[in-house]
Amino acid sequence: MNGNGPAIDQPFKVLHGGISALISESMASLGAHLASGLQRVAGIQLSINHVKSAHLGDLILAEATPSSIGKTIQVWDVRIWKLSDPSNTESSKSLVSSSRVTLICNLPVPDHAKEAIENLRSQAKL
Secondary structure (H helix, E strand, O other): OOOOHHHHEOOOOEEOHHHHHHHHHHHHHHHHHHHOOOOEEEEEEEEEEEOOOOEOOOEEEEEEEEEEEOOOEEEEEEEEEEEOOOOOOOOOEEEEEEEEEEEEEEEOOOHHHHHHHHHHHHHOOO
């Protein structure tokens, strides 16, 4: 949220819940994409709990952790925290939202997207 302005906040100057959902699904999708060997994935279910607000100017941190990695279905837990002291992330974290994302994996990759996967593969250490 730091410095990105009104595009991501509500009129009350707090992080919009839809942005938290976007971050959660994006983090889980990237994790599932990497865990499936760069196969195409798609989110099929998202459940999110907003437990505290983050205000305009707050620094946020997101972490995605796999709960279940199967060949066809993956489930990821994503937590978003606000940090009061960026130099000490462990003691300054305050939970903003917690979500669970279910994804379908190993979908066929369209021809027009294969180049993007090769670019990612060349950059990733897999």
